[in-house]
Amino acid sequence: LFGDNDDRRWTVHAILRTTLQLASRPYQMQLINYLSNELWSYAERSGSRAAQYVDVLSCYLPRFLSKDELMALYSRSTKIIDEALPVLEASRSSVLFEKLCENIGSPDISVLSCSPCLICSDASRQMMELKLSTIKLDSRFTTSAQMIKLMGHFEVQTFRIIIRLNEIKRSKMIKRFKFYHCNKVLESAVDLKNRPQLWEKVADVQVSQGSGEIDVQLPLPVVTCNVVLEMAEFHETATASTSDAPELVHCPRCSTAVPPNPGICSNCGENVFQCIKCRAINYDEKEPFLCNSCGFCKYARLEAMIVGRSTPSVQTIEDDRERGTVNIC
Known part of the structure; x- marks a missing residue:
């Protein structure tokens, strides 16, 4: 579900949706609890590869969880974002960029950008x-x-x-x-x-x-x-x-x-x-x-x-x- 191959992620996504629709209620709850609790830590560090996982949760969590459980999950999600923002701000190398501007004018900002290149980082692109x-x-x-x-x-x-x-x-x-x-x-x-x-x-x-x-x-x-x-x-x-x-x-x-x-x-x-x-x-x-x-x-x-x-x-x-x-x- 978090692998490099985009086609395989969508295949697992389809299997999970079908299982959640056709399984009996006890098995539905068991699967949704596993997805929301056990796999959450993997999703935090998977970036765009967690898109299929998030899509399944956003579609089925409101059907199976109570309002209090949804609010707890929402608080956990916003906490992750709040913790990530200072890290992102610090990684922009703003001090280094200012020093380079003083010495050599305006260098290419992409050299200092920490955002991954879409071509370089997309390992799942097929020939x-x-x-x-x-x-x-x-x-x-x-x-x-x-x-x-x-x-x-x-x-x-x-x-x-x-x-x-x-x-x-x-x-x-x-x-x-x-x-x-x-x-x-x-x-x-x-x-x-x-x-x-x-x-x-x-x-x-x-x-x-x-x-x-x-x-x-x-x-x-x-x-x-x-x-x-x-x-x-x-x-x-x-x-x-x-x-x-x-x-x-x-x-x-x-x-x-x-x-x-x-x-x-x-x-x-x-x-x-x-x-x-x-x-x-x-x-x-x-x-x-x-x-x-x-x-x-x-x-x-x-x-x-x-x-x-x-x-x-x-x-x-x-x-x-x-x-x-x-x-x-």
């Missing part, structure tokens, strides 16, 4: 499935990788990519997938793209040909604010490897079949190797898996998601050099 597109703050791309800066820090337990293959283009299918993370706070995803030495490899998996899902179950959850998804290798299809004749390329504007060399559509004059979405042309790699400008993939539709939860956004200190750069007020 949930989050689409990467909904927690993405910035992104950059290469022809085979996506570098994504997240909206904050997240604890990641599972990473999943759903692959919906394009029926027209199946000449490139993912064979090997690598998942990296970076827990350093960066200015933008450009830094993530230009500094691959910051990447830490989390998973390296082989993908069977034609697979519609990549599911990476991490042995231990990782906390990160940046992720990198790299399609490291691709399956060679029969069309791409055995055919001697040059494969015709469909114009992204008018769908006319065009020879890959020179790659200019005779119907509309467009370059057939341009990105369908942003019209960028990659002259180094004519048919990349991803557009290095916008990340569009013409071979498949990729939907990435994580199973995790948000965590406090705090930059970790990893070595003595970083410790020396920390500005301590």
Whole structure:
């Protein structure tokens, strides 16, 4: 009834309400006396976890206790509040805060606040499935990788990519997938793209040909604010490897079949190797898996998601050099 798991507390709450409604009078009195007398000391130090317990008492005590018993319980409750108020006032560190204001101006009051952070103290929060597109703050791309800066820090337990293959283009299918993370706070995803030495490899998996899902179950959850998804290798299809004749390329504007060399559509004059979405042309790699400008993939539709939860956004200190750069007020 006072545990960390919110679902279990509500389950016990429902059982108690049902028991108090259906039990005979002697058992009802026995249970209500146990709740109000034996468990009261636990409720005093349980904080918000005692909400279900208090709800049961407030609903059923007036039905079973006399007026004098209710007044005694009320006096006991108000006494606890009166004793707690001086403690709360003393814990505000008012003297320390005044001294800091004299020396450094107006520091962040949250540093001295004794109120617990709702995220840090909520141990019962469950891991949930989050689409990467909904927690993405910035992104950059290469022809085979996506570098994504997240909206904050997240604890990641599972990473999943759903692959919906394009029926027209199946000449490139993912064979090997690598998942990296970076827990350093960066200015933008450009830094993530230009500094691959910051990447830490989390998973390296082989993908069977034609697979519609990549599911990476991490042995231990990782906390990160940046992720990198790299399609490291691709399956060679029969069309791409055995055919001697040059494969015709469909114009992204008018769908006319065009020879890959020179790659200019005779119907509309467009370059057939341009990105369908942003019209960028990659002259180094004519048919990349991803557009290095916008990340569009013409071979498949990729939907990435994580199973995790948000965590406090705090930059970790990893070595003595970083410790020396920390500005301590």
